[in-house]
Each structure stands twice: as structure tokens, then as C-alpha cells.
Amino acid sequence: xxxxxxxxxxxxxxxxxxxxxxxxxxxxxxxxxxxxxxxxxxxxxxxxxxxxxxxxxxxxxxxxxxxxxxxxxxxxxxxxxxxxxxxxxxxxxxxxxxxxxxxxxxxxxxxxxxxxxxxxxxxxxxxxxxxxxxxxxxxxxxxxxxxxxxxxxxxxxxxxxxxxxxxxxxxxxxxxxxxxxxxxxxxxxxxxxxxxxxxxxxxxxxxxxxxxxxxxxxxxxxxxxxxxxxxxxxxxxxxxxxxxxxxxxxxxxxxxxxxxxxxxxxxxxxxxxxxxxxxxxxxxxxxxxxxxxxxxxxxxxxxxxxxxxxxxxxxxxxxxxxxxxxxxxxxxxxxxxxxxxxxxxxxxxxxxxxx
Amino acid sequence: xxxxxxxxxxxxxxxxxxxxxxxxxxxxxxxxxxxxxxxxxxxxxxxxxxxxxxxxxxxxxxxxxxxxxxxxxxxxxxxxxxxxxxxxxxxxxxxxxxxxxxxxxxxxxxxxxxxxxxxxxxxxxxxxxxxxxxxxxxxxxxxxxxxxxxxxxxxxxxxxxxxxxxxxxxxxxxxxxxxxxxxxxxxxxxxxxxxxxxxxxxxxxxxxxxxxxxxxxxxxxxxxxxxxxxxxxxxxxxxxxxxxxxxxxxxxxxxxxxxxxxxxxxxxxxxxxxxxxxxxxxxxxxxxxxxxxxxxxxxxxxxxxxxxxxxxxxxxxxxxxxxxxxxxxxxxxxxxxxxxxxxxxxxxxxxxxxxxxxxxxxxxxxxxxxxxxxxxxxxxxxxxxxxxxxxxxxxxxxxxxxxxxxxxxxxxxxxxxxxxxxxxxxxxxxxx
Numbered sequence: 001x002x003x004x005x006x007x008x009x010x011x012x013x014x015x016x017x018x019x020x021x022x023x024x025x026x027x028x029x030x031x032x033x034x035x036x037x038x039x040x041x042x043x044x045x046x047x048x049x050x051x052x053x054x055x056x057x058x059x060x061x062x063x064x065x066x067x068x069x070x071x072x073x074x075x076x077x078x079x080x081x082x083x084x085x086x087x088x089x090x091x092x093x094x095x096x097x098x099x100x101x102x103x104x105x106x107x108x109x110x111x112x113x114x115x116x117x118x119x120x121x122x123x124x125x126x127x128x129x130x131x132x133x134x135x136x137x138x139x140x141x142x143x144x145x146x147x148x149x150x151x152x153x154x155x156x157x158x159x160x161x162x163x164x165x166x167x168x169x170x171x172x173x174x175x176x177x178x179x180x181x182x183x184x185x186x187x188x189x190x191x192x193x194x195x196x197x198x199x200x201x202x203x204x205x206x207x208x209x210x211x212x213x214x215x216x217x218x219x220x221x222x223x224x225x226x227x228x229x230x231x232x233x234x235x236x237x238x239x240x241x242x243x244x245x246x247x248x249x250x251x252x253x254x255x256x257x258x259x260x261x262x263x264x265x266x267x268x269x270x271x272x273x274x275x276x277x278x279x280x281x282x283x284x285x286x287x288x289x290x291x292x293x294x295x296x297x298x299x300x301x302x303x304x305x306x307x308x309x310x311x312x313x314x315x316x317x318x319x320x321x322x323x324x325x326x327x328x329x330x331x332x333x334x335x336x337x338x339x340x341x342x343x344x345x346x347x348x349x350x351x352x353x354x355x
Numbered sequence: 356x357x358x359x360x361x362x363x364x365x366x367x368x369x370x371x372x373x374x375x376x377x378x379x380x381x382x383x384x385x386x387x388x389x390x391x392x393x394x395x396x397x398x399x400x401x402x403x404x405x406x407x408x409x410x411x412x413x414x415x416x417x418x419x420x421x422x423x424x425x426x427x428x429x430x431x432x433x434x435x436x437x438x439x440x441x442x443x444x445x446x447x448x449x450x451x452x453x454x455x456x457x458x459x460x461x462x463x464x465x466x467x468x469x470x471x472x473x474x475x476x477x478x479x480x481x482x483x484x485x486x487x488x489x490x491x492x493x494x495x496x497x498x499x500x501x502x503x504x505x506x507x508x509x510x511x512x513x514x515x516x517x518x519x520x521x522x523x524x525x526x527x528x529x530x531x532x533x534x535x536x537x538x539x540x541x542x543x544x545x546x547x548x549x550x551x552x553x554x555x556x557x558x559x560x561x562x563x564x565x566x567x568x569x570x571x572x573x574x575x576x577x578x579x580x581x582x583x584x585x586x587x588x589x590x591x592x593x594x595x596x597x598x599x600x601x602x603x604x605x606x607x608x609x610x611x612x613x614x615x616x617x618x619x620x621x622x623x624x625x626x627x628x629x630x631x632x633x634x635x636x637x638x639x640x641x642x643x644x645x646x647x648x649x650x651x652x653x654x655x656x657x658x659x660x661x662x663x664x665x666x667x668x669x670x671x672x673x674x675x676x677x678x679x680x681x682x683x684x685x686x687x688x689x690x691x692x693x694x695x696x697x698x699x700x701x702x703x704x705x706x707x708x709x710x711x712x713x714x715x716x717x718x719x720x721x722x723x724x725x726x727x728x729x730x731x732x733x734x735x736x737x738x739x740x741x742x743x744x745x746x747x748x749x750x751x752x753x754x755x756x757x758x759x760x761x762x763x764x765x766x767x768x769x770x771x772x773x774x775x776x777x778x779x780x781x782x783x784x785x786x787x
Contacts (some may be wrong), residue, residue, distance in 0.1 A: 032727075034638075036720075043750060046724040047558045047563070053726055054480050057442070060726035062639060062735045065745070082635065125523070234748050253633075262516060262523045319583070321468075321591045323476075327558075328750065 030081040033304055037071025037088030038184055039233065040117055040253060041290050044329050045088050045312075049082035051323070052311045058304035063088075067186045075293065076101035085298040085305055088289045090117065091186035093256035100351050106294035109352040112309070112340050114318060118254035118279040118287040119189050120266040121176075122239075127246040128170055129268035130162070133152045134285060137269070138197025139165045140174050141228055143221035152203045157223045177231040177238050178251035179220075188288040189251055190220040193269070196285060239264055254279060254287075255328025287330065296347055309344045406766070410759025415546035416439035416561060417508040418500040419474065419537065421453040423482065425493050430486060438487055446486070447479030450501055457542075458533060469530055473537075475502040477562040499667040504558040505753035507534055511543060515754065525752075529589065551760065556742065557727040560753035563746070565761050567728045570723070570738030571641050572710060578645025578711050578732060579652060581659040586649075587656030588691070591698075594657075596686050615654035621652045623715030631719060638720035639735035647715045659701020663694040694781035702708050707769050713740040739765045 035045060042065045053060025066074065068089040075087035076097055093111070101109065121132065139145050144154040162169035179186040197204045200328065206242070208215040209324035222228050231238045235252040242250045243263050250264070254274060257266050266274035268278040268283050292312075299305045316322050320331050332340060342348070427434065430444045451471050455461065461470050464684045473575070478501040486492055506526050509515050511534070521528050554564035598604045626647035630636045636643050667690050675685040716722065721737050722745065729736035739761065746758040 030637075039748070042724070043558065045613055049724065050558050051476075054483075055443070057439075063724040064639065064720050065722055065724070066720075082637070235750070236747065253750075255750045259525070259752055261525070262519050 031303060032059040033086065033308055034084040035061050035063040035085045035086040035088065035301055036066050036074045037064075037086075037292070037293075038068040038090040038290070039065045040068075040090040040184055041088035041114070041292065042253065044114065044290070044324050044327060045292070047323060047327055048312045048317055049308070049319070052304070052308050056304070056307055058307060061086075061304070061308060065294050072097045072293075073100075075295070076104055078104045079106055079295065079297045081302070083295075085295055085302050086308075087293045089293065090288065091187060092289070092291060093293060093350070093352070095352055098350075106295060106297075108349045110294040110296055110343060110347050112292050112294065112313065112343050113332060113336060114290050114292060114312065114329070114340065115324065116279055116282075116287045117290055117328075118274050118284055118330060119185060119192065119251060120254055120257045120274040120286075121193075121251055121269065122257055122264040122266045122274075123249045124242050124246040125263060125265050127172075129265050130169065130249065131271070132267050132269050133167070134168070134193055134270060135200045136162075136166050136169065136197070137193045138195075138200075138219070141176060141222055142194065142198070142218070143223045144218060146201055146204070154218065157225070157227075160227075172247050174227045174347055175229065175245075175248040176227065176251065177229045177241055177248055179233060180230040183233055185253060187250070189286065190222065192286045192288060194222070195219040202251035233280045240354065251327070254330065262288055276325075276330065280333075290329070293350070294347075296349065299315075299347060313341050313344045358692075365465040368543070391666055393691045403766075406759050406762050407519035410756055410763045412512050412546050413551060413756040414758035415512075415545040416550065417511045418544055418546045419478075419507075420498060420500050420542040421457075421478075422496055422498050423449050423453050423501075425449065425482075425486065426452070427493050430493055436490065438490070441486060441490065442483065444480040444483075445479070447474075447476065449482055450478040450641075457537070457540075466529070468534060469527060473504055473507050473530060473533060475559055475561045477502045477557075477559055480562075499734075500544070500548075502561045504544065505751060506530075506655065507543075509753055510534060510612050511538075511545065512756075514756075551757070556724055556745070557729060557738070558724075558749075558751075560749075560751050563754070563757055565739065565742055565764060567725055568737045568739050568761075569764070571644070571725075571729055571736040574641035574729065574732045574736065575645040575648055575738060576706055576710060578642060579648040580702065580706060582645070582649040583652045583656055583705065587653055587702070588660050588698055590653075590657050591660030591664055592686060592691065595661055596682070596690070607686055611654050611657055615624045615658060618714075619651055619712055620714040620718065622647050623718030625650065626715060627718045637733060637735070639723050639725070639737075640733050641721075641729060641736045642732040643719050644716055644721055644736075644738065645732065647719060648709040648712060651712065651715065652702075652709050655705040655708070656698070656702050658681050659704070660694070660698040663697025663701070664690060666697065667693045693785060694756060696780055699779050700776045703772050703779070707772040707776075710738075710768060710772070711740055711765065713738065713744055716741055739768070 013031045032038045033049075035049070037045075042063060046063050049061040049063055051239065052058065064071075064084075068091055071084075071089065072093065075084050077083050093109070101107070110299075121130070123130065138158060141156075142157055145157050145159070147153050147155045148158065158173060159165050161171060161173055163171040178189065194301070197210075204215065204218055207218070229248075231241060231250070238250040238252050239256055239260050242248055249267065254266075254276075257274060258266060258276075272278045272284045274284050274286075279287045294305070294309065311317060315321075317324050317329060318329075319325075322331065325331050331337070367539075426449060428766050429445075429448055431437075431441050432441075434604075435441075441478075443755060451467075451474065454470060454474060458470060461467055481501060503511075504514075510517075510526055510531065515524060515526060517531065534543065550562060551564045552569075553566045554562060555567035557563040592762070594604065598607075615681050626643055630643045630646055631638055658752065669690050672695065675689050678689065691761055713722075716738055722741055723735060723737060724745070727734070743758055743761045743765065746754045
């Protein structure tokens with residue numbers, strides 16, 4: 001008994017001593033690509049990573065699903081094998097993130113736009129299909145809305161039914177399941193759908209010039225009286241809840257609509273249904289570009305990055321009939337596509353226009 | 356006297372009158388107790404039933420039988436025999452050719468694409484592996500079972516409603532006809548899904564497995580056990596047998612109890628700050644995960660170990676001391692062996708908790724897509740609960756059953772561990 005305890009104690013000691021020694025070992029080299037970032041880009045990036053890992057001699061890249069903001073924070077923390085090589089993002093890099101990057105020595109970044117993602121408002125196939133305008137969406141979900149009597153002032157959102165907003169809409173209570181504020185989908189929805197409807201009021205648009213923060217507060221603020229239900233980051237859960245509750249609408253990414261067309265249907269927005277073609281032709285208004293960012297300093301230091309980039313931007317992946325489009329990524333137009341290809345082959349450094 | 360007997364009679368009467376009420380109360384209480392036990396059992400049955408019902412189909416995978424001609428023109432046109440060149444060949448094409456031969460009437464790019472969509476992209480990977488292992492096969496024709504696409508799998512398993520209009524299905528009418536024809540030829544079969552247990556994560560549900568996640572979990576548990584058990588036992592022995600009882604030992608005791616109740620995500624933050632940012636250990640490594648889980652389970656083990664040391668009767672210690680044993684000898688020859696079953700039980704229950712934990716791993720980068728098997732605790736890896744979380748968030752329908760199947764595996768592990776704890780207790784427990 002004493003002997004075994006002594007041995008285990010010794011082993012523990014050795015492990016504890018060995019710990020500070022091991023990072024040196026880890027720092028020496030990393031033979032796999034490390035990718036972080038958006039959970040929206042994750043399902044696409046992982047397909048490419050898997051394809052790359054299985055068809056080449058390189059290891060399959062490691063992809064962490066951290067969210068766009070969290071990914072950028074890790075990405076911009078510095079150069080070296082301890083830091084990720086690529087950051088996926090469901091929005092463009094912010095100037096503030098660029099300056100963090102620069103401050104930490106991450107100066108040369110290559111930006112690659114990979115395609116578009118549509119955000120859909122869907123409901124159960126058992127319920128009538130909605131035909132919404134951006135203004136309807138804003139009025140249904142904003143925290144404060146312009147007074148219904150037409151005066152130029154804001155009142156707390158009084159609408160209870162869709163038909164209160166627009167007589168053409170169904171006589172059903174407003175109940176929308178959507179992502180929480182930490183989600184990139186929520187950011188994009190607020191920016192594209194809410195703000196799109198918000199700025200149809202001329203007097204609110206006028207505020208933008210005088211007080212940008214107030215304008216943003218009005219347009220992006222989502223009501224908190226229970227009509228908008230934060231249903232978590234898991235889009236599958238929203239789809240399930242919609243099936244059980246035909247009165248509710250849900251907000252999620254196009255790929256989930258694509259996979260569950262037998263359960264849910266996408267509402268028309270401004271007269272366009274969220275179909276693959278309508279999003280690709282940018283007719284459907286609520287769609288956003290997806291990106292990834294590459295650290296130039298890592299390209300030749302970590303084996304396989306060039307190959308991964310080539311696989312991602314290849315025609316069989318990102319092209320119109322590529323395997324990413326089968327997963328629900330809306331491909332780029334041909335001019336944008338050739339831009340992405342040249343960004344990768346020439347490793348063009350990103351220069352953000354100064355605001 | 357008469358007064359006394361009268362009052363006794365009154366008391367008896369009162370007792371008799373209230374007796375029925377008291378029995379009723381007791382019966383009601385017993386009923387409530389039984390009802391809550393039944394309610395709890397029902398919930399457990401509901402949980403296990405729904406998970407098992409959703410998940411058991413994932414242990415079988417639809418395979419498609421094809422006659423593959425390993426065409427040297429495709430694999431190695433210049434007859435180099437160089438594995439590098441062979442490795443780059445388009446192996447999926449071999450499977451597609453063979454599928455096209457079965458349906459010669461299918462022509463046109465669109466139709467052929469939808470025919471090829473019936474095959475998993477894993478078919479090509481499987482053929483590539485076969486040829487790289489045994490280049491002699493080039494030029495031969497073999498009848499092989501290859502994985503079918505997840506949509507086919509869902510149809511065969513009955514998850515696709517054939518009566519729906521074509522537009523709201525992922526499989527089109529023609530594809531279903533082809534599948535039925537293949538099935539009629541006996542070329543479609545459900546086989547035991549070994550890949551589910553041996554392979555790593557994949558974005559193709561039919562190729563995805565829990566192998567690498569299970570190995571990551573195993574590494575973490577080994578590290579956690581080998582650190583937290585000796586440390587926890589040492590702390591418990593010291594606190595129980597050597598430490599003076601004063602204010603300091605009281606403070607330490609209170610703090611250990613507090614630590615046991617700290618939410619696990621806090622340990623994840625601690626791990627991020629200390630092990631990754633300060634010591635510079637790699638992100639996503641089971642080593643870091645194991646260290647974080649060690650911190651988490653340590654208080655549990657210390658508390659269990661102290662309780663079991665306490666339950667060793669003082670007479671054992673006194674007897675040993677009285678025949679001349681030193682304190683060290685008393686503790687290590689008598690107290691610790693007698694307390695061991697309780698300590699092991701505590702350790703196993705702590706390990707079972709650590710196995711099911713995912714929140715602290717979020718912070719240290721283990722929520723990641725990892726295909727390769729980790730070969731050392733320094734390689735990136737995920738854990739079983741993380742794999743469940745990642746699959747639950749995937750859009751493909753077939754991942755729903757994989758999620759449940761992974762939960763089944765996790766539950767089996769937990770049941771086995773808890774069972775081992777009970778067995779150890781039963782086997783070594785000494786009653787005084």
C-alpha cells in the first residue's frame with residue numbers, strides 16, 4: 001500500500017514538473033491548421049477541412065466554434081503557433097478588431113469572402129405562409145415603434161397581432177423565436193431586416209445624420225415583452241419548436257430551412273421567397289456575406305495552409321455546383337468568386353478604408 | 356381513582372377517535388412518497404426511452420453493394436506505383452462508374468449528379484485506403500459494400516415521408532426509384548455501424564463517429580484520476596489524521612466544501628487563465644482538460660475520502676498504536692486500506708461527473724471539429740459530451756440520431772462507472 005502510494009505520488013510530481021517543460025515542446029511546431037470563429041461558417045469550413053484532410057497528406061485542420069467575435073479576439077491575440085491561423089466570420093472584421101490585431105503584431109491579414117447566408121423567417125408548413133415586408137418585420141419586433149397615429153414620436157411597441165400591423169397579414173398573435181444577442185445571426189438580422197424596415201420611416205432615417213447611436217438604438221432594439229423569444233443558438237431546436245407550435249415564426253440560417261423543408265416553410269420577404277436562387281441573385285433582402293481571415297505570417301510557417309485555401313476556393317467547393325452549395329452556402333457571383341480566388345493566390349493584404 | 360380511570364377512558368377515546376385520522380395521514384404520506392418515486396421513475400423511463408428510441412438506429416448504417424473495377428487508367432495511368440500519385444487519384448470516380456453501370460439509362464449531367472448523390476463521399480475515401488494498403492488490387496474487380504449517403508440512410512430507416520410532394524423532400528422521386536431498385540437487387544443493406552465507434556468526427560453523418568471524442572475523454576479521465584485521486588487522498592489523510600484542529604484547518608475545511616459547489620464553468624475560466632495563458636499549454640489539448648477536471652473533482656474526492664477515514668473506528672487506530680505501530684504505520688497499514696472502498700467510490704462518482712462535463716471545456720477550446728484521433732494528451736481532441744453538443748447543432752437530419760446514439764454511449768459509460776462504484780462498495784465494505 002505504502003509503496004503504491006509512494007509511486008503515484010512520485011508520478012504526480014513528475015507530471016507536475018513536466019508541465020512547464022511541455023509548452024516549449026508544443027511551441028516548437030504545430031503540424032495542423034488551427035481555425036477559430038463563427039458558428040455559421042463552422043458547418044462549411046468543417047466540410048472543406050475534412051475534404052482537405054482526407055485527400056492530402058496533411059492533418060485535418062482543427063476548427064473551433066467560438067462565434068465571430070470570440071474568434072477574432074483569439075485570432076488577433078498574436079503571431080506564432082500558439083495563436084490560430086484562420087478566423088471564420090459571419091460579418092466583416094471591425095476596425096476596432098483590426099487595430100487590436102495591429103497592436104498585437106498581426107499586421108498582414110488576407111480577407112476571403114466565401115459566399116452568402118440567407119436568414120429566414122419560417123413557420124410550420126401547417127400554417128399559412130407569411131408575406132412580410134421589412135417594415136412589417138420592424139414593426140412587429142422593435143422595442144419602440146413610431147406611433148400608429150402617424151406622429152413623429154416613439155411609443156413602446158403596441159402591436160399584438162400581425163393583422164394589427166398590416167391587415168393583409170394573418171390574424172395571429174406575434175410570436176417569434178430567434179437567436180440571443182450573442183449570436184452573429186441576431187446581429188445580421190438586426191442590421192438587415194430590422195434596420196431595413198426602420199429606415200423606411202424618413203424621420204428615423206434623418207436621425208442617423210444627427211445621432212448615429214440613437215438611430216442604431218431605435219432600429220436594432222428588439223422588444224422584450226415576450227413576443228420575441230430567445231430560443232438559444234441551436235437552430236435545430238427552433239425548427240422543432242416551430243413544428244409543435246404553428247402560430248410561431250422562427251429566425252435561423254438558410255441551411256436549416258434547406259434541410260427541413262418538410263417541416264418548415266420560409267416566409268416571403270419583400271415579395272421574395274428565401275430560395276437558393278433568390279438569395280444568390282440578392283433578390284431576397286435578408287442575406288449576409290460570410291468571410292474568413294488568414295494570417296499571412298503563418299501561411300508558410302504552418303504546413304498545409306496554402307492547400308487548405310486552395311481547396312476552399314476551388315470550383316468543386318465554392319463554385320456554383322460545389323459541395324458547399326449542397327450544404328446551403330449561397331455561392332458568390334462570378335466576379336466576386338474570381339476576386340476570392342485571386343485574394344488567395346496573391347495573398348492580398350486587407351486594408352480597411354479608414355472611417 | 357374513579358376520576359383517574361375516567362380520564363384514562365377519555366384519553367383512550369380521544370386516541371381512538373384520532374387513530375383513524377393518524378393512520379390516514381400516514382397512508383397519505385406513504386402514498387406521496389411512492390408517487391414521487393413513480394414520477395421520478397417515469398421521467399427516467401421517458402428520458403431513456405426517447406433517447407434510445409431516437410438513437411438505436413444509428414448503430415446500423417445503410418451500405419450499398421457495388422462491383423468496383425480498380426481501373427489503372429484512373430488510379431495510376433502512368434503505372435508509377437508511387438503512393439503519392441495513387442493517393443491523389445479520383446477514387447470516388449471508381450464508385451460512380453460502377454453505379455452508372457447499374458443504371459445505364461441515366462444520362463445527362465443533372466441526372467448523373469443526382470444518381471451519384473446516393474453514394475457517400477466516404478466511398479472514395481474507403482477505396483483510397485484499400486488501394487494504399489494493398490496496391491496489388493489495381494486492375495481487379497471486387498464486390499464491395501460501400502457507405503450510402505445519409506439521405507439514403509434516412510429513407511431506408513423510414514425517416515423520410517414518401518408521400519410528401521417532391522419539393523419538400525431532399526430526395527427526389529427518381530432517386531427513390533433508384534434506391535428501391537437497388538434494394539430489390541439486394542444491393543442495399545443495413546449493417547452494423549463499426550465506423551461510429553472507430554472514426555472521428557465528420558461532416559458526413561454516415562462517416563461521423565465518436566472514436567476520437569471517446570479517446571479524448573479517456574485521456575482526460577486518466578489524467579484527472581492520476582492527479583486528483585492521490586492528491587485528494589493525501590489531503591484527506593493529512594486533514595483527518597495529522598492537521599491540528601484550529602481556526603486554519605476550519606477555514607480550509609469550509610473552503611473545500613465551498614469549492615465543491617462552484618459552478619464548473621468557473622474552473623474552465625481558471626484553466627484558460629492559468630494553464631493556457633500563463634503556462635502556455637496548447638488549446639484544445641486533453642492535458643489541459645484533464646487538469647481543469649482535476650481541479651473540479653478534487654473537492655469531491657477530498658470530502659468523500661475524509662468521510663470514509665472518519666468512519667474507520669478509533670479502536671482500530673488504538674489497537675495498532677498499542678502494539679507499537681508508529682502513526683505512519685497505523686495510517687497506511689490499517690486506516691487507509693479500511694477507508695479505501697469509500698475513497699474509491701467517491702473517486703468514481705467524481706470521475707463520472709467529470710466525464711459528463713462540457714462547460715469547462717468550452718473555455719479551453721475543446722468545442723472543436725476534430726477528425727484525427729489524438730495520439731497523445733497534447734494533441735487536439737474533444738470529449739463525448741462536446742461531441743453530443745456539436746452534433747445537436749448540425750443541420751443535417753441524420754445527425755439527430757447520431758446525437759442520441761452518442762448520448763446512449765455516454766450513458767452506458769456512466770452506468771458502468773456508477774455500477775463499478777456500487778460493486779466496489781459491496782465487495783470491500785466492512786460494517787462495524
